């Protein structure tokens with residue numbers, strides 16, 4: 001039974017210990033990691049940022065291709081599990097940060113500018129998409145690359161918990177316009193995965209996942 005009193009971060013805290021055991025999520029993270037790596041700049045990013053890293057299913061793989069990576073999330077438990085993996089694997093180039101970039105004043109504690117920013121399945125959890133895209137743009141260096149994976153527009157039944165306030169995926173044309181308005185160019189979408197699952201109505205359904213890449217123009 002869904003607990004309507006949970007905040008977003010408490011909900012993810014409560015799911016963290018089971019996160020990696022879900023085969024549907026693991027397969028999705030695998031496809032997204034491969035697609036992000038395939039679209040990374042030829043030159044290794046110096047200073048990358050991941051928004052909504054969770055337990056690091058995508059993080060740890062993309063980090064192998066970055067010099068430094070800052071991984072942020074609003075769930076303490078998700079970050080605790082990622083920190084355990086970082087310690088166990090002796091991964092020196094990932095720094096984790098408990099941070100709500102989309103929250104009021106949340107981004108003011110994030111220092112530096114990033115030449116590569118990526119995210120997987122987090123955008124639909126952020127109420128104000130346009131504002132977040134603009135915040136991300138503000139944290140990027142000119143010429144930097146943004147790569148976001150998320151659900152295409154869906155029937156609203158993807159999430160098991162009906163009380164979760166999320167976007168029902170994204171219409172690609174509308175998201176493209178938001179990216180342009182936030183200052184990005186060279187925007188390109190591909191389909192990287194299709195989640196096959198029983199949805200909240202108990203019906204088998206297919207949910208395509210896109211990867212959108214976009215550039216912050218050079219000055």
Ligand SMILES: C[S@@+](CC[C@H](N)C(=O)[O-])C[C@H]1O[C@@H](n2cnc3c(N)ncnc32)[C@H](O)[C@@H]1O
Pocket residue numbers: 008009012025029051052053054055056057058072073074075078099100101102103119120121122125126
């Ligand atoms: C669906 S999970 C995806 C986790 C991970 N990227 C993966 O693919 O396994 C969404 C993640 O975004 C985080 N999140 C939600 N809202 C956030 C926010 N405003 N700022 C940062 N992280 C957020 C959640 O705590 C959660 O870990």
